[in-house]
Amino acid sequence: MTGDQMMRAHAATLPAPEFPNPAWVTPKPLAQSTVAIVTSAALYAVGDDGFSNADTGYRFIERDRRDLVLGHWSPNFDHTGVAMDLNVVYPIDRLEELAERGIIGAVARRHVSFAGNQPDDVATIRLDTGPAAAAALRADGVDVVILTPV
């Protein structure tokens, strides 16, 4: 079994929280939507606080920052892809190009980074830090987020 196969098999055994009445947003047209990225790569900008092991918090990443550090603590995934091209985890340049072409309405002024290695119950990101980050992006006028896992 390869490393990726092993990690996927392990992840599939983890307890899955239930969402009995899931929300559903009918989005406005994409060409009028402001789009943000939410990643679990634990990326943070140089000068910001790094992520501790099992960090349940989040960091904002300003739209123009590209000097991002990978703060994820797991050794069980590839780290070189993002070193070669930030966009393979955080497709900020692709969003800028889509905005220039008018395919999306706008790129959000800031984006959000969490750490993927959360406690199994994911209670904090579900009830505390996740809603706080979402409210902040909504206040920024964000209509759509694309979530990129690590």
Next chain:
Amino acid sequence: MSVLAHVFEAAGIATIVLSSVREVAVKVAPPRALHCEFPLGRPLGKPSDPEFQHDLLARAFALLDASSGPVLVDHPEVIEADDQPVACALPPRFDPSLPPAVDEARGLRKAYDRALARRGVTSVGRAVSADEVPHAIGVLHAIANGAEWTAAGIPGGNTVAVCHDIRTYYEEAALELVDGPLPGGRAMEDWFFEQTEAGKTMLGARAAIRDAGAKFAIWFYMTPGQR
């Protein structure tokens, strides 16, 4: 990510998850998910391939057209993580008075510096700086060769952070030395643990710490689990 999708959707934001573990996407059922069977750590699949990334994003944004959910669509392409080490030259032995891994790390410094100059940022620095990497490897070398790990002076006292910095130093340096196509998902990991002296030293230190009865989290996460 699937959990956060529900949270953000509840805040009034339409969400699209690039799923990496299909079973999780099925169980947690985020409103919209594009499952991408790509190397872990590369949710957009292919570094330095804007055309592929744009195609993927177009498929993802197309999920916004659905009138109800959950929506789970598979990306048509599967990308396997390489299981062969990347082709990357290692520096020749220079100072035989040093442990081989320490000598090797010193020899990679110029490549690391080129990487830092090109990218302008490094992910080394959680426990040690690049200047301190050879010393940190020397500590692991001592542990692998019988030194008591609790008294060996692990920088910052954090085995996982030190190993992260050492491996990242090597991988960032190696990206300047790769001969051939860009390395795939596990190619650099394979190179580090199977071909470098530092990788072998890290595995040796990890085994020694494990055998000394250390707590699971102290030794296990020093390297990928399957090592």
